[in-house]
Amino acid sequence: MPSTDEFTGWVGLDAKSVDGNLVKTTFQPKIFTDDDIDIKITHCGMCASDLHTLRSGWGPTTYPVVVGHEIIGIVTRKGKNVNQFEIGDRVGVGAQCESCLKDDCYECTHDNEPYCTERVFTYNSSFANGDVSYGGYALEGRYPASFAFKIPDALPSEIAAPMMCGGITVYSPLKRNGAGPGKTVGIVGIGGLGHFGLLFAKALGSDKVYAISRSKAKEADVLAMGAEGIIATKEPGWAKNWKRKFDLIVSTANNADMPLGDYLDILKPGGRFVQVGLPEEPIPQLKFGPLVMLNASLLGSLLGSRSEITEMLELSAAKGVKSWVDTYPMEEVNKVLGLMDDGKAKYRFVLSN
Secondary structure (H helix, E strand, C coil): CCCCCCEEEEEECCHHHHHCCCEEEEECCCCCCCCEEEEEEEEEECCHHHHHHHCCCCCCCCCCECCCCCEEEEEEEECCCCCCCCCCCEEEECCEEECCCCCCCHHHHCCCHHHCCCCEECCCCECCCCCECCCCCECEEEEEHHHEEECCCCCCHHHHHHHHCHHHHHHHHHHHCCCCCCCEEEEECCCHHHHHHHHHHHHCCCCEEEEEECCCCCHHHHHHCCCCEEEECCCCCHHHHCCCCEEEEEECCCCCCCCHHHHHHCEEEEEEEEECCCCCCCCCCCCCHHHHHHCCEEEECCCCCHHHHHHHHHHHHHHCCCCCEEEEEHHHHHHHHHHHHCCCCCCEEEEEC
16 A cells, blocks of 8 residues: 655656756655665755656656756664664665665676666656655654665765765776776766766776866866876877777767767777766767777666665765765755756755755
């Protein structure tokens, strides 16, 4: 039977909600189980995924929807099977809130929970019993405890919130593809995801880290984030000048007209290009020449495992990694949606209750 509980959030009723038309109203969370926690949401980061979902850019969204999957809050209730948290603990929830976690699931037993066939996203998704998942543009949230994470004391909530999706989205491919000592790493796109790419590539000990962007407009910021410099793809001959220089490139770009062939050309033999941005339109036809001639790999990555999220949070606390954020009251969410859609984030917006 449906939950009779009522939470309050900022609800998208149709595709026009992306234009600053979220409605503050009540919604019914999933039925509370012995494996769940309720949290009082204190902060929620804003992600480009929120915009894509509100406008049905990645396919039809199931409305009504409450977006937001960079959630920090305080545990107010826990099921009897929840032993890892106590009432009052500060926890975070990211873009995935459930997978099967079965002993015979290869993905769940090999630190690949985001690729489990029974994964549930934190919003615009549904649980096995049909209950809808609702995100963090809200005052309260209810989630399986298995996909919540204690936040280290050294990380302020507004700093930790964007790491729960934006941070782990780039941390996982960096870690899995060898970012570290002796490696030269490029990050394509210097927005919310890209700034995390620079911060984490340096925190993992990469020898050289470069931003790759259309222009050098953000050069001062890139240097402040620890990168060696910025490569402007609007400058003539840029790809020729950087040919065979990179061990790893992580692309956060969402533009379908990206110069993919040039990006592959600047990889070293055996280098890897990992796409984490998800354009709404198909990219132009791919030529296989650079992949074949360079023994290069073209990969994709979605989020990160639970162990990687824990590791990322601990590394951030130990190394002093800090998200670049602007914080606004949750009540101003419709205004901030417009700012984000206009590209005004520098580099992540966080909503605060």
